[in-house]
Amino acid sequence: VHLVESGGGLAQQGGSLTLVCRAEGDIWNIGDEEWYRQAPGKPRELVATISRFLVSSTADSVKGRFTIMRDNAQATVTLRMENLKPEDTAVYYCHGRPTTGTPANGFWGQGIQVTVSE
Numbered sequence: 772v773h774l775v776e777s778g779g780g781l782a783q784q785g786g787s788l789t790l791v792c793r794a795e796g797d798i799w800n801i802g803d804e805e806w807y808r809q810a811p812g813k814p815r816e817l818v819a820t821i822s823r824f825l826v827s828s829t830a831d832s833v834k835g836r837f838t839i840m841r842d843n844a845q846a847t848v849t850l851r852m853e854n855l856k857p858e859d860t861a862v863y864y865c866h867g868r869p870t871t872g873t874p875a876n877g878f879w880g881q882g883i884q885v886t887v888s889e
Contacts, residue, residue, distance in 0.1 A: 772794060772795070772796040772797050772798065772800060772801060772867060772869075772878040773794070773795040773796050773878075774792055774793070774794055774795075774865045774866075774867060774878055774879065774880035774881075775792070775793045775794075775795065775880060775881075776790060776791070776792050776863065776864070776865050776880040776881065776882065776883040777790070777791050777793070777883065778790045778791050778883070779863060779883035779884050779885045780884070780885070780886070781886045781887075781888065782855050782885070782886070782887050782888070783855075783887070783888055783889075784855060784856060784857060784887055784888065784889050785854055785855065786855050786887070787851070787852060787853045787854075787855065788852045788855065788885060789849060789850070789851050789852065790806065790849065790850040790852070790863055790865075790883060790885070791847055791848070791849050791850075792804070792806070792847065792848045792849075792850075792865030792880055793845075793846060793847050794846040794847070794848075794867065794878075795846070798846045799870070800869045800870050800871055801823075801846075801867040801868070801869065801870065801878065802822070802823055802867070802868045802869065802870040803820055803821065803822050803823070803867075803868045804820070804821055804841060804848045804865065804866065804867050804868070805817060805818075805819065805820045805821075805865070805866045805867075805868070806818045806819045806839060806848070806850045806863055806864070806865060806866070807863070807864045807866055808859075808861035808862065808863045808864070808885075809861055809862050809864070809882075810858075810860060810861040810862075813861075815864070816830065816832075816861075817830060818830050818832075818833055818837060818850070818863070819833070819837055819838075819839035819850060820839070821839045821840070821841045821848060823841075823843065825841055827839050827840075827841075832858075833852075833859070836852065836853050836854045836855075837850060837851065837852050837853070838850070838851040838853075839851075848865060850863070852885070855885075855887045856887060857887050857888070857889050858887075859885060859887050860885060860886050860887050861885060862882040862883065862884055862885075863882065863883050863884075863885050864879055864880055864882045864883075865879070865880035866878065866879055866880070
């Protein structure tokens with residue numbers, strides 16, 4: 772499985788960005804999909820999760836501003852980010868949990884930079 776992220780970049784405070792994660796390969800082995808982020812000097816943070824059955828959740832820090840969506844037919848997961856704040860600046864990573872449990876750490880995208888200016 773290979774995850775490819777797109778859509779990051781620079782936004783102003785209060786603006787919007789949409790991140791897309793596209794899966795390639797053995798997509799049947801992808802269960803829950805998640806977006807994480809990591810800001811400089813901080814640990815990686817779980818931002819949002821969505822199951823194959825489209826049950827989703829978001830972190831309190833982004834609740835009401837970020838929406839995660841999934842298209843199983845297109846093998847994509849989208850993170851719609853609105854009302855962006857400077858503290859949303861981070862590298863965002865797409866992650867897929869394997870239904871077989873292998874590999875143990877799941878599937879990771881390469882990461883994409885999101886920068887929010889004041």
